[in-house]
Every structure is written in structure tokens, then in C-alpha cells.
Amino acid sequence: MNFDVCNGDADGLCAVVQWRLNDPQEARLITGLKRDIELLERVQAVRGDTLLVCDISMQRNLQPLLRLLSLGVSVRYFDHHQVDELPVHPLLASHLDFAGNTCTSLLMNQHLGGKFQGWALVGAYGDNLAGVADDLAVAMGLSLDERQRLKSLGEAINYNAYGDTTRDVFIRPEHLYEKLVSYADPLHFLASEPVAQELQVLKTKDLNHAQAVAPYFEDAHVRIFVWPDAPWSRRVSGSYSNAMAAAQPRHAHALLRRTPAGDFLVSVRAPLFFPVGAADFCRRFGGDGRSGAAGIDHLPSDQLLNFVAAFTSCAWGSLPAEVRHG
Numbered sequence: 001m002n003f004d005v006c007n008g009d010a011d012g013l014c015a016v017v018q019w020r021l022n023d024p025q026e027a028r029l030i031t032g033l034k035r036d037i038e039l040l041e042r043v044q045a046v047r048g049d050t051l052l053v054c055d056i057s058m059q060r061n062l063q064p065l066l067r068l069l070s071l072g073v074s075v076r077y078f079d080h081h082q083v084d085e086l087p088v089h090p091l092l093a094s095h096l097d098f099a100g101n102t103c104t105s106l107l108m109n110q111h112l113g114g115k116f117q118g119w120a121l122v123g124a125y126g127d128n129l130a131g132v133a134d135d136l137a138v139a140m141g142l143s144l145d146e147r148q149r150l151k152s153l154g155e156a157i158n159y160n161a162y163g164d165t166t167r168d169v170f171i172r173p174e175h176l177y178e179k180l181v182s183y184a185d186p187l188h189f190l191a192s193e194p195v196a197q198e199l200q201v202l203k204t205k206d207l208n209h210a211q212a213v214a215p216y217f218e219d220a221h222v223r224i225f226v227w228p229d230a231p232w233s234r235r236v237s238g239s240y241s242n243a244m245a246a247a248q249p250r251h252a253h254a255l256l257r258r259t260p261a262g263d264f265l266v267s268v269r270a271p272l273f274f275p276v277g278a279a280d281f282c283r284r285f286g287g288d289g290r291s292g293a294a295g296i297d298h299l300p301s302d303q304l305l306n307f308v309a310a311f312t313s314c315a316w317g318s319l320p321a322e323v324r325h326g
């Protein structure tokens with residue numbers, strides 16, 4: 001049996017879409033929302049099964065990964081999230097790259113020799129890599145209008161992955177995947193399926209809510225937002241994090257959303273012009289992520305002022321050289 005395991009955001013889904021368009025075999029898809037990272041523990045595989053894993057941290061799936069390998073399951077792993085120590089096993093094929101200017105869909109695109117590059121672009125736009133995606137799209141000969149449509153699609157799929165539960169989102173990522181994988185070209189998908197437009201409408205409504213909230217703190221280097229817990233804030237926090245980073249690319253950004261328990265879920269974006277240090281910063285509060293974008297799953301509410309003090313005093317944009325590789 002084949003298992004495809006991926007994050008439910010645009011990058012994860014578009015990586016698997018490319019793989020299955022190239023190799024259209026029966027496979028069981030295991031995915032979730034953006035926050036569902038520990039997906040390998042859900043895999044019930046046996047010796048001889050094959051597993052494709054895309055866009056979920058190997059670090060956070062290490063124990064079940066080693067268990068599956070020792071069972072005799074073959075694993076092909078595409079990802080761009082940092083891992084401390086890469087396991088070596090004859091059944092493990094790793095396609096990992098931790099550079100800040102790549103993502104899982106682009107790694108898949110490289111592996112497949114650009115066969116389904118449109119979907120790679122959708123994944124890259126969804127992961128906020130508009131610069132890299134634009135360059136590739138221009139090289140492919142796509143018009144400005146086509147690029148914008150792919151960008152909106154990536155952002156819409158990404159938006160749909162945010163929520164506390166699947167009740168918050170418009171369409172479950174596994175159902176969205178079935179629609180995506182029916183089209184070799186995302187522009188044909190857009191022309192035939194209304195779901196992308198429906199997502200846009202809901203996203204715009206949520207963003208209007210978000211734009212009504214003033215920053216909690218703002219200076220020449222950082223902006224910090226504190227949001228209430230609500231369906232719109234649960235859905236739009238990811239999209240807004242990317243939008244606010246793009247709107248003020250010299251600023252580091254933090255978005256703290258109240259959880260139903262009264263604590264905070266935090267997403268951090270390093271300055272887009274120097275996308276370094278986000279993961280290191282978040283680790284100080286028990287979080288993790290990538291150099292440009294990271295988060296903290298649980299920040300106790302009494303840590304708010306500590307967080308603000310640490311965030312504003314962090315040397316965003318002028319970090320020591322050893323951190324720059326993070």
C-alpha cells in the first residue's frame with residue numbers, strides 16, 4: 001500500500017499533487033490542518049508499504065519515522081524544515097533543503113524536472129516565496145495575469161489550512177486535494193472549479209476583520225499584533241502573517257492570537273528583506289520553525305510582556321553570522 005503524508009497547506013498539498021500526477025497510483029492520503037505536524041504517528045503501515053512524506057518537520061516526526069523504517073516501510077521524504085540530525089537508513093530517501101528560498105513544492109519540482117511546474121509555483125506562492133516563484137514563472141513564459149492567478153490560488157489554499165479544527169475551515173484539505181490532483185495545470189483547475197473563488201470571498205471577509213485591529217506595539221523595527229480568539233482570527237492568522245510581512249518588509253512581525261484557554265498562539269516572521277532568526281527566537285519560548293517564519297504553539301498569557309520585551313530587543317536584521325545559516 002502507498003501512503004502520502006503531507007501538511008494541509010499549499011506547499012504540502014502541491015508537492016503531493018506533483019508526485020501523484022507523475023505517478024498516478026492508488027495511495028491513502030494522510031493530511032490535516034497547518035498545525036497538524038505530527039502526522040507520521042497516524043500511519044498504520046506494514047513491511048513493503050511505501051510512504052511519501054512532504055512538508056512536515058522530520059524533527060517532529062523522528063520517532064514514528066524510525067519505527068516505520070525498522071518495520072520495513074520505504075520512505076521518501078521531501079521537506080525544508082530544519083532537522084538536527086538526519087537519520088541514515090537504506091529504506092529512507094531524503095530530499096531535504098533548509099535554505100530560506102526554497103520549499104517542498106520547489107524541491108519536488110526539481111526532482112521531477114519541472115514536469116508540473118505550475119503546481120510548484122502555487123506551493124511556493126503559498127509559502128510566501130513570491131520572489132522565487134515570480135522568477136520561475138517569468139522563465140516559464142507566464143503572463144502577469146497568470147502569475148497573479150497562481151499566487152492568489154496558493155494564498156487561498158494556504159488560508160484554507162488555518163483553523164483550530166476542520167470545522168473552522170471552508171473545505172477539509174484532503175477533499176481539496178482530490179480536486180487539485182484532477183488537473184495537470186493549476187490554471188485549468190482555476191477555470192473549472194469554483195472552490196478557489198469561494199475561498200477568496202471568505203478570506204477577504206476575514207482580512208477585513210483583521211485590518212480593523214491596530215498593532216499592539218510598533219516601532220522602527222518590529223510590529224506586534226494581539227488578536228482575540230474567533231473563527232475569523234483562527235482562519236486568517238496565517239494569511240495575515242504573510243501579508244503583514246510583505247507590507248512592511250523591513251520589520252519583524254509577531255502575531256499573538258488568544259486561544260480558547262486564554263493563552264497565546266504566536267506566529268513570527270523575520271523581516272522579509274533579511275529573513276533570518278525567526279526559529280531561533282521562537283525556540284527561546286518553546287517554539288520552532290524556519291529561519292524566516294516560525295511559531296510558538298503555547299505562550300502562557302503571563303508571558304506577554306516578556307515576549308514583547310524580547311521581541312523588540314532582538315537584533316532583527318543584524319544577527320551574528322552563525323545564526324544566518326539557521
Ligand SMILES: [Mn+2]
Pocket residue numbers: 011012055080103104127
Ligand atoms: Mn512548506
